[in-house]
Amino acid sequence: DGGITQSPKYLFRKEGQNVTLSCEQNLNHDAMYWYRQDPGQGLRLIYYSQIVNDFQKGDIAEGYSVSREKKESFPLTVTSAQKNPTAFYLCASSIPGSNEKLFFGSGTQLSVL
Amino acid sequence: EDKVVQSPLSLVVHEGDTVTLNCSYEVTNFRSLLWYKQEKKAPTFLFMLTSSGIEKKSGRLSSILDKKELFSILNITATQTGDSAVYLCAVGLGGGSNYKLTFGKGTLLTVNP
Numbered sequence: 001d002g003g004i005t006q007s008p009k010y011l012f013r014k015e016g017q018n019v020t021l022s023c024e025q026n027l028n029h030d031a032m033y034w035y036r037q038d039p040g041q042g043l044r045l046i047y048y049s050q051i052v053n054d055f056q057k058g059d060i061a062e063g064y065s066v067s068r069e070k071k072e073s074f075p076l077t078v079t080s081a082q083k084n085p086t087a088f089y090l091c092a093s094s095i096p097g098s099n100e101k102l103f104f105g106s107g108t109q110l111s112v113l
Numbered sequence: 114e115d116k117v118v119q120s121p122l123s124l125v126v127h128e129g130d131t132v133t134l135n136c137s138y139e140v141t142n143f144r145s146l147l148w149y150k151q152e153k154k155a156p157t158f159l160f161m162l163t164s165s166g167i168e169k170k171s172g173r174l175s176s177i178l179d180k181k182e183l184f185s186i187l188n189i190t191a192t193q194t195g196d197s198a199v200y201l202c203a204v205g206l207g208g209g210s211n212y213k214l215t216f217g218k219g220t221l222l223t224v225n226p
Contacts, residue, residue, distance in 0.1 A: 033213070041220035042201065043156075050212070058121070058213065090155070100145045100205045102214060104155040 003027065006091050008103035012113050013078065013085060017084060021076045021108045023091035030094075032101065036060060037088040043066035048091075049074055086112050115140040119202050119217035127225050132194050134220045136202030137184040145205040146178050147214065152198040159187070159200075171204050192224045 012090045013019045024030065035043040045058030049068040062084025062091045068074055074093075078085045088109050092102040116139045126132055136146070145163045149156035160169045162178035162185060169176050173192075178185045189196055199221050203214040 006205075031212070038139040040218060041201075042117075042119075045213055045215070047214055050209070056211070059215075088154075100147065100161055100212075100214075101158055102147075103158070104149075106154040 003107035004091060004093055004103060006089075006108050007056070008108060011110045013109055013110060014113050015078045018077055019110065020077050020078060020083075021078070021110070023074045023076065023105060024072055025074075025093045025103075025105075027058045027093060027103065028071070029096075029103070030071070031058055032068070033092040033094075034058075034064075034066065034074070035090045035092065037090060037107075040069075043090065046076065085110055115206060115215050117202055117204050117205070117215055118215040119220050120202075121220060122218060122222070123221040124193055125223045125225065128132055128193060130193060130224075131188065131190045131221065132203075134189075134200050134222070136183065136186070136217055138202075138204045138207055139183065140204050140215065142207050143180070144203060144208065144212070147203045147205065148176055148185075148200040149203065150189050150198045150221070151201055189222075192222075194224050194226055197222060197224045205218040 007022045022023045033048040034046040044060050047066040049055035090107045091105040094102050118136045118137050147161045148159040160176045165180040175188045176187045199219040201219045204215045
């Protein structure tokens with residue numbers, strides 16, 4: 001089955017620690033996105049990538065980093081510089097040539113210990 | 114700054130009621146407006162609207178866009194408990210490598226039996 005797989009489902013971070021959230025898709029989509037969702041805040045864009053080896057900052061990129069070495073993979077690192085990392089993180093991808101419609105993974109809930 | 118505003122933020126109805134969810138926007142470089150349903154984790158796509166006045170329908174759900182007044186509505190008729198979810202409105206902005214979706218905060222719909 002094709003789809004977007006995020007792992008882990010739940011992740012805990014200690015103070016000063018970097019953690020990496022995985023996002024893999026087998027839909028052959030060119031574009032991939034990372035969103036953060038806080039209660040009552042909707043989805044806010046962290047980073048996005050339209051093509052391998054290229055990515056752009058979204059609205060709240062500070063304290064995060066990404067890489068796009070393969071078309072299928074778009075991992076997100078939450079660095080120690082992100083002072084309020086507790087949130088639900090959603091990865092998405094979109095159809096080649098039709099960026100509008102995004103398909104989402106099931107998300108990762110990150111909490112701080 | 115691009116803004117997408119949804120109202121109401123929450124709504125409680127009884128099964129069989131009809132509901133209307135609102136989404137207004139103030140953005141530059143508008144391309145499309147999308148509605149998603151988020152029940153547990155992954156938002157699922159409902160509609161994409163690009164032209165004013167053309168209603169899109171899927172079963173009991175329908176949506177329409179007014180590009181002059183900069184808003185969209187999502188109607189749900191004969192609501193069921195399975196319609197309980199967060200409904201997200203998003204606006205597609207930019208193009209090519211700069212394309213992204215900006216989301217509103219969502220409307221939490223609760224349908225009671």
